[in-house]
Amino acid sequence: MSLKAMVFIDGGWLYRNRVSLFAKLGEENFEIDYAKLPKLICEDVANGLDEDVSLVRTNYFGTIPSQRSGFNTSKQYAFYDFIEKSCGYDTEIHEVEVGSDENWIKMALASSLMFYAAQPGAFDVAILVGDDPDYAPALSRVRLFGKRVQIVGAHAPDGKSSMSLRGRRKVDDFPFLYIDDHAAEVRLVRELVKRVCKHCGNEEETTWAGPEFFCTACRGRYRS
Numbered sequence: 695m696s697l698k699a700m701v702f703i704d705g706g707w708l709y710r711n712r713v714s715l716f717a718k719l720g721e722e723n724f725e726i727d728y729a730k731l732p733k734l735i736c737e738d739v740a741n742g743l744d745e746d747v748s749l750v751r752t753n754y755f756g757t758i759p760s761q762r763s764g765f766n767t768s769k770q771y772a773f774y775d776f777i778e779k780s781c782g783y784d785t786e787i788h789e790v791e792v793g794s795d796e797n798w799i800k801m802a803l804a805s806s807l808m809f810y811a812a813q814p815g816a817f818d819v820a821i822l823v824g825d826d827p828d829y830a831p832a833l834s835r836v837r838l839f840g841k842r843v844q845i846v847g848a849h850a851p852d853g854k855s856s857m858s859l860r861g862r863r864k865v866d867d868f869p870f871l872y873i874d875d876h877a878a879e880v881r882l883v884r885e886l887v888k889r890v891c892k893h894c895g896n897e898e899e900t901t902w903a904g905p906e907f908f909c910t911a912c913r914g915r916y917r918s
């Protein structure tokens with residue numbers, strides 16, 4: 695029987711630490727393959743344990759500036775929609791005033807972690823993507839339920855060590871994993887493929903992987 699793993703992603707932490715992925719490959723920026731990320735981490739855990747690990751759910755916690763802030767949040771909403779519909783994440787997104795998001799994410803993630811830990815059979819291994827010492831009390835209590843914990847951190851690109859759960863007692867059960875060790879694998883590679891336009895039926899080469907495809911001409915007509 696395989697172990698059930700549930701992934702908990704601190705979206706704020708992941709956003710800040712994505713630079714460790716870019717730094718690893720010596721790049722400024724690239725797209726991350728969010729569909730692949732939780733699976734890769736589960737594979738790592740499975741290799742370390744020499745047991746099968748099945749991913750039961752990926753819970754993602756993030757924030758978005760409130761309507762009142764005047765920010766254009768359409769891109770962020772599109773991103774959250776994408777990770778939920780195309781990558782299979784369960785998202786919990788909260789509207790916040792600018793600068794107040796940190797605590798909301800941590801409280802929401804820790805609450806969810808405790809909730810699932812208390813459900814018999816929900817998971818065997820909790821994987822936290824978010825190396826933040828504030829999670830220590832929640833992690834130690836999850837382990838009191840007999841669950842095992844894997845923490846995923848990131849190497850600081852500048853070599854400076856930041857506040858970390860590394861080396862803390864009673865917070866985890868496995869050696870630390872580093873997200874940037876997977877930089878090459880989570881870099882999204884967009885392949886050029888031929889697709890049929892939904893509107894006119896013409897074929898065109900594209901890197902667009904979304905569910906519906908419209909050719910250049912039809913997109914141009916739609917815009918004007």
Ligand SMILES: [Zn+2]
Binds near residue numbers: 894895896910912913
């Ligand atoms: Zn077309």
